[in-house]
Amino acid sequence: MTAAVSLQNASRHFGPVKAMDAVDLEVAPGEFFAMLGPSGSGKTTCLRLIAGFEQPTSGEIRIFGEAVQGVPPYRRNVNTVFQDYALFPHMNVRENVEFSLMLRKVGKVERAREAEAALELVKLGGYGDRRPGQLSGGQRQRVALARAIVNKPKVLLLDEPLGALDLKLRESMQEELKLLQRQLSITFIFVTHDQGEALSMADRVAVFNNGRVMQIGTPEEIYRRPNTRFVADFVGSSNVLPPEFVDGVLGVRKWASLRPESIHVAKSGTAGAAQLTGMVIARSYLGATTRLAIQMGDLLLHATTNSGDDVAVEGEQVSIGFAKDALHLMEDAA
Structure with missing residues (x-):
């Protein structure tokens, strides 16, 4: 089976700084895959390389078998959800969700239909006329998710999307994200520094430190059978x-x-x-x-x-x- 995302000896250096160093990993189609590590460990750099916001210094990145070095983000079949939501405040919710469809010159009627379907998926049906400023943090996060999934990407990248939410809402969104991923059956790659999020949501977890992958495994494997002192101390x-x-x-x-x-x-x-x-x-x-x-x-x-x-x-x-x-x-x- 062709991997949804594959990195082979992929590195990203900024001068003498090795933000990511010789990383090998494969993410299966339809998998909920978490990249876990402290700040500066290389997990977000890895996500940005997959998204196309950064280019590797060396190594290879493939998305469903296609090499994507040099391919710009808009030509990759991936979408990214950011921690800060990145919604347009002057647009209402429906217009925010429709925006990428408009850029692709999708017709107005079809845009509206697809946007409403995406909003229904994230439990925001009927919220299309509201402005982002009229929504709670959790609702804005759902709009960002709807905007990402409306394009039906093969891979959805999530860069610490729950980090700005309070504990109770974050726990609720963890459950909703997992249910949404199962419903959509698309590959989710989730970046977090919160080991609780990674263990509770992911099918497999890659633990990063100092730009390298320390261990990849199921949450139970990572928790019960850590390879190194760092993994044992960081995870749980x-x-x-x-x-x-x-x-x-x-x-x-x-x-x-x-x-x-x-x-x-x-x-x-x-x-x-x-x-x-x-x-x-x-x-x-x-x-x-x-x-x-x-x-x-x-x-x-x-x-x-x-x-x-x-x-x-x-x-x-x-x-x-x-x-x-x-x-x-x-x-x-x-």
Whole structure:
């Protein structure tokens, strides 16, 4: 099967700065693919290369098998949704959605029909006569989505489109985006620095750092089996344990990841293949769970426990247990 998007040894350098360095990845047709990483990791540069806003310094980019180096954005069968919406304030909602169709000289009646269908898809039917300034942030984001999908692109690129929304609305839009992607059956490539968004929405995730792809996998693979210390620490909350500690538990001198939810904490003894003691130095109530910071000699561990349990308080000694197979061994690379 021909990949929807393929990058082969693709790089983008700005003088001595390697914004993206020798990236290889393939996105399948109809896949919801997330590019995740901190600011400056290369994920947005990668998106801009696919969109055509930047050209690669070296390497190859293909969209459904067609090499697109040097091809301008308007000639690529992709559309981009930006974080700032980029709506025209002097146009109403319908005119914003119709705009690209007008540039393609689509007839007025057909433009109106296609725009209304796109607005219905994003649950904004009947909003066509309103101005962007009369809409909420979530509604403006939906207009931007409608404007992007009205062209029926093969690939939809989303550059941190939920970053400006408040938490409750962002969570709601995550669900709507995933449902919309399934309904349209087109390829979504979503850029975010929020690991929660990536894990909850994507079929697969590429984790970027320092211009390179550190790991590609399903959300479960990325979370449970990180390749490197960076992935373990960045994706979710993990205890990255040094080789000296791991050697004492498993007899292997390698870095390992131990997720906080895999640690059992009790005031006096706890079941588990490994059992240690430490002191609670911080406690954070998170609703359903409580997060504990536990000092164990020179090592600081984080554990999560159900808030309904008898949770230890700050300054209290606790026993710490975990199953040996909860330790995930990683490569030596950072």
